[in-house]
Amino acid sequence: MHLKTIIRFSFLLAAVSPFSQTCAQQPLTLWYEQPAAAWTDALPLGNGRLGAMVFGGVGEEHLQLNEETLWNGRPRNYAHPGAVQYLQPIRLLLAEGKQAEAEAMASTYFMGLKDPDDSAYNIQKDAWFKKVRAQEALAAAGYNDTGWPAMQLPTPEGWERTSLMGTDGALWFRTSFEVPAKWLGKNLVLDLGRIRDMDFTYVNGKLVGSDEGISKKRKYIIPATLLKEGKNTVAIQVINFFDKGGFTGVKSGRTLVVYPEGGDVDSAALNNSWKYFIQDDNPPAMPRYEADYQPFGDLYFRFVHGNDYSNYKRSLDLDSALSKISYTVNGVTYDREYFISVPHQCLAMRFTASKPGALSMQALLNTPHRKYVVKKIDAHTLSVSLQVSNGVLKGVGYLYAVTSGGKLTVSDTAISIQQATEADLYFVAATNFKNYKEVSGDPVAACRTALARSQRTPYSAIKAAHVKDYRQLFNSFGFIVPAGKNAALPTNERIRQFNMQDDPSLVSLFVMYSRYLLIASSRPGTQPANLQGIWNDLLTPPWGSKYTTNINLQMNYWPAEVLNLPACTQPLFAMMKELAEVGKKTAQEHYGAPGWVLHHNTDLWRGTAPINASNHGIWVTGGAWLCLHLWEHFQFTQDTAFLREQYPIMRGAAQFFNKFLVKDPKTGYLISTPSNSPEHGGLVAGPTMDHQIIRELFRNTIAAAAVLKTDAAFSDTLKALIPQIAPNTIGKHDQLQEWMEDVDDIKDQHRHISHLWGVFPGADITWKDSALMKAARQSLLYRGDGGTGWSLAWKVNVWARFKDGDHALKMIKNLFTPAINELGYERGGVYNNLFDAHPPFQIDGNFGGASGIAEMLVQSHTGVIELLPALPSELPDGEVKGICARGGFVLDMKWSAGKLQLVKVLSKSGNTCHLKYGSQEIELATKKKGSYTFSGSLK
Template identity: 60%
Template sequence: MKSRKSLFIVIFMFGVVQAFAQSQSMKLWYKQPAQKWTDALPIGNGRIGGMIYGGVTEDHIQYNEQTLWTGGPRDYTRKGAVKYLEPIRKLLSESKQAEAEALAQQHFMGMKSNELSYAADSVKWVSMMLSMYGPQDEMMRDDSWKTITLPTEQGWEAQPGFEGVDGAVWFIKHFNIPAGWKGKTLVISLGRIRDIDRTWLNGDYIGTTSGNGYRKYIIPADKLFVGDNKLAVQVINFYDKGGFTSNTKTLSVYPEGDETDAISLAGQWKYFIQDDNPPAYPRYNADYQPFADLYLKFPKQEITGYKRDLDLTNATAHVSYKADGVTYAREYFSSAPDQVMAVHLTADKPGKITLKALLNSLHKNYVTRKVDDHTLALSLKVKDGVLRGVSYLHVQSIGGKVAVSPKNISVKGANEATFYLTAATNFKNYHDVSGNPEAICKKQIAAIVHQSYAGIKAAHISDYKKYFDTFSVDLGKGENADLPTDERILKFVQSPDPSFISLYMQYGRYLLISSSRPGSGPANLQGLWNNLLTPPWGSKFTTNINLEMNYWPAEVLNLSACSQPFFSIVDDLAKTGHETALENYGAPGWVLHHNTDLWRGTAPVNASNHGIWVSGAAWLCHQLWEHYLYTGDKDFLQKRAYPEMKGAAEFFVHFLVKDPKTGYLISTPSNSPEHGGLVAGPTMDHQIIRDLFKNCIEAAKTLNIDKAFADALKLKYSQIAPNKIGKHGQLQEWLDDKDDTTDTHRHVSHMWGVYPGTDITVKTPELMKAAEQSMKYRGDEGTGWSIAWKVNIWARMHQGDHAYLMLTKLLSPADVSSGKEKGGVYHNLFDAHPPFQIDGNFGGAAGLAEMLLQSQGDAIELLPALPRALPQGNIKGICARGGFVLDFEWQNGRLKNLQVYSKLGKICRLNYAGRTVDIETQKGKSYRFDADLKQL
């Protein structure tokens, strides 16, 4: 009995140790607070996201609410655009690309916001700005002006004091002319300025330039003074990146003809914001917005033992340190069950929690106010938009005193304190903004007032774990496993760190759980997290790969439920896309071009050379079909997926036209995403359309409906222009054989048929060889998401070592010593495009799965692209099409054991090392196999 008890204790302790080791290995951690946003740690509940800096005397939590965007409900389609469809097609067929693009830009693109009223309003506003001041006016005395460091290469909006600024700004710079330049004609180079400058020297007007080009002004010798000179520049910026936006070398003054003898004008300038309220600039799409910032201000202390971490196993973040013999700790999480963000502060001695908490926002239109003796509120309105936001910050303390003013919450001498933050907007759906954010926040805080922190935390963790704990991966431990995360990133390429790869894979799952929950909206270009009023690419939904890539890991990594928000946006887009199909193409069904936003615009946007891309709806439908293949959910297929797939297919039945040169059906006008301009017949379109038709045919058969429609699709399918091998042995990107072997463009769109599609497989060896040749020409470099796509492509090609090479590039440091960012990861493991885009995180996680298991064919392939760098590991909970969940282990690069759980009771075909076995399965049962696939 005693020995049994001892054995039980040993087993129990082993389990505890194992659980502790798993928890430790699944942490991002650091020895210092975040210095910048891409150092901060993300938390999220699908709707409310926070970025935690973890400062000691001032902690900063920048937060977002998923529905806060610019703009409002509107019609994105341009009425009558269909009249220009055939003329555009005709120009393309005559190889008149420039003319086709010009015609399309004028008549075929979607409508911008404020498009009809802007011209008159803008002329009036600019005229007022130009006439209001001159450098000779009293207002132009710069003694009391603020300073800014110029140039700002990424635009002034990232500089303190310039957040969200559009409008008119004056800049003044004093510089000295040496005596040796007396009598010389000089050149003042201001680099690129956005959008208009008017420039004076010593009170004399010297010129103006419009647009985003470079400015150089010739200054006659008699206009200069030896000694002090005063340069004044009025910059008028209408939207987005304003100010001096080139590099420091271009900002200088020098004698004409001798740039080597230059005086730099880079550095401190004085500035004055003349007017930051120009007319709302016409926009094709809306921008995702930051909500506000929570600051916690503490007494200054000398500290030791600082640590900051994010625990992926339970979705909690922490900060701890010691000061004056006291250990302080903070815990943070964003709860989905209670729809609040929590910050819990403790000390190991009583009465030591003292701080002030305050809210502010980058939005110009915001106020804070006292709600009650424990609650502070912030209200805001988005500039040039219809959305309003409200946030409540509620505090509960044990011991001490709490005081709430209209500006902040003060806590003095508490034993512990917990802040609960919630946020909401008046958005209800893409055509209804009648929500009441005040009532929502009030209700959410009222619901947690009588709960304990321990109870709220337990509910959060339990809810999170039902997603996260469905999957685990262990690739072994490397020599750097115990180092802080930022140090591991720097050392990853030089020394093996397989557990870092496990961490990265699980971090991708964490980010998806945190940014895409049932009942919330889908993950955008930055998931849930954004700190800028003018974020990169609007932080919207880019549908020519990026939105789709966000959901690549969902099914295979056992997060199928996190796809629900994706299905919801497809539901909306199928409706708005129907109008675009009619107005632009005179077609039934629905169509989606390369970008959309909160308001679900589907029209072509931006520029005609890349905005007229017609395959967005079809690509989204691929994910609907994938969900059915993984889950076997026939109700989902019948009521939701198939009607939308059919609608997308109906559009293409109408849209495809016969190419007069080849006789094939082709897609025109369109483009190979963001590459090569407006064309007829890009390869990617045809691959995606074939995939859509094939899946519709199979779905109709499964549901026993629409036989006539399926037969029509079969006929069309056989007539679509096929994949073609070009003169360089490459897979052609376009209908014409015009690929450039020196072209290293980031998009590899014609590889869609390899991944995520199945147009090109190991069963089409000639095409696969051509695809490989194209990948070699395109090269291994790229931006973050591009590298992630290449991981998946090389894995589909069963080239594990090349896929792993791409993975090492994906995990390289984006912050480098030169100060220039590159593709890779930031300190918080966010993917760098650069700047941050979350699709690389999701694509990278999917790529790792693709190395270990593939099920797109007629069998489940085990370890199809296992790299030599990962000779051992085990994985549990990885999913395969057909409704199978697999656990397996490998050692020395060889399968060791396997367990298959059948959710649907289908026949399971397994393939490993040239051996294929079929087993009949029963729903809800598991099956075990040895290394030779012999059933145990």
């Protein structure tokens, strides 16, 4: 029976909370019994601007460092002048069904500008390539390679992980294999697996094959006439112009083998250790559409006590944002503590020994950038200065040390500490970046200013200020479920053994860790969290570690409002203001339209033009999607001053689509063309996702104008357009169509579920239209339950909106799959440090997964606050404090045996509150800052 009670009262309840204090008291720690063996084992620290990954080694400690504004590239124009003249021809080709021709035209004339220009690059490349190919003598069978170093092949992550960070160009590799007498007279197959990017392969000095392409497997036939009994020489020139280089192997099956043509049963494995020689590591700079986020450097500590230790523990305390290392060597206990402070803008480190005078170590600064200088500043300070390649940015870092007892000396290479009992070190860093248009900053002055703050303050006071500042954000929310028997295990073991019966509290730890990561990578006044938050150790990181705006950047901020971190959204909104400025030029040059537009990627320099390839780079709704975050922030906070400030950005995005939408000759509807359903299906006219986003943009812009009592005429224009936009359509397989045409393949399990945007994060499709909701659900069933990290995370949210908590939890279980399988290959899931694996690491899966868990507990996108709408059966008991709902409400909830027990509602703005739990509904008028508590039956 449906019961709806209208309650008209407003009162402030007693201050005594009906909730336990366990939300604040639950242990929130990632911990391990061994140092990190890989970057994705290390523990992340950050203050929004500085980042560090803590490895926790004993004989040698390593902290990998980042500074958020260190990118390659430079301020420049990204929009393609005159591209608009090809807009209508591209539209006509798509209308005629000539997709390939439209993509070819768009590829030539409609993409954004690269840096450097292609034509100049090609001239330089041809000259360089001719030079390096002229040295075939290195392939000779008798060439003396004894002085060459060795490399273990294959290198699945590229030769960058084998001490060749940042190396592009031409490298030679040499090895040999034995030919038995029985193989003589036969052609042999040389199987090399994948090679990035180009290879020229020789056997006994003769070229046997050459190919280009990072996804192609290399198999070459060695003619019998080239072979001899016994030792035969293989020499391979690998040419890599950019990004990862070398032999990347294959995920399954054998590679680097030789066998007779016609069968591989009788085979010989090539030696895994190959000699190599860097022939030329200075190729011309590759033209790039956008810039890459760069690592800053590395801080190493080398300890005199050696590596024979016991009682080891490495941890990250989420409650205080402190990382700690503890171990014992020769009866002495050594402790380390690290944190990155917002108030003091430094990485602070304390080292202690339980025995006086037992602490002796060296501190060294390094960086993967080629152009750098390490030098002594004064008797306590070492510095590193660096210049990025193919860019204008410079970085400076200062390392300052003080000790208790012992002797401290500084040289031009290291800080040495001898026979101390305690040592405090502080690292600060800055670049010459000022904003996306200006690079006149003074990093030395910035470092001196930051270091002076730390030098004047005791370590204990710096730590206290850090913890206080951090907890103001972190303690706004708490989430607990009962701890199972595995909750006491080290975190890597909890991941490996995860199941809900033995460790349901890994779910709550994951949510709190995701909040920690957002606080650590996105603070007011900083850059937004990028594809990897703020943490990156590669000069050529995956996807540039930039901002992908067709899902990934937005997903980073899905949990911010609902999990009570609204302050962390400020960097996103600051970026949007800049994107709207740059996006005006792109709108004009590419579409002849007013307002602003953003395609599927951006970077530090705020590029907004189409990039990469026309079959997925021409996607026009990135800015419109970002505008949803503006409206959501207002919905959750009811901050009218914020909305008034941001309304012009929403209006500008809507202005663009008012001009951009055109009438489809087949249906008469307004459609988005040219565009695509992100990374799926190529360049098309009328993708469903675009229309969902544009409708929602128009609705939200109208609603914002109404709140602000402004812009009535423009609102009327948008109201008239909304019903003319192509609607969501149910196809022949009972699915929600992804495109205008009913061409969905039910066997297609593509990672993107773009046409379900209207279910989540949008609200274009809700249970108010059950037919569309069921069609969307059918589409997701066809897509399947597999996927990589962020894709699984998106599915968690959508299944929660379908109110299927058990299926949503199934996606969480898949998300918690160990990212490294039994054979050592990566897959979607989580790494040992709970970083999300795409793979490789992408932080959006952490944020999206946390958002999905929140959607299981509270939903408010329809104007009604639904409590426990998708509670999984395997989470029957729990408690949440500080979860937020639209309308300006903050909720505490407790449930037991799968049933709501209590809910407390804080009204921040005094709006009417509509609560729903199961069949129970109430509506109450509230007072600003009023607090209201209800039983599980909403009494």
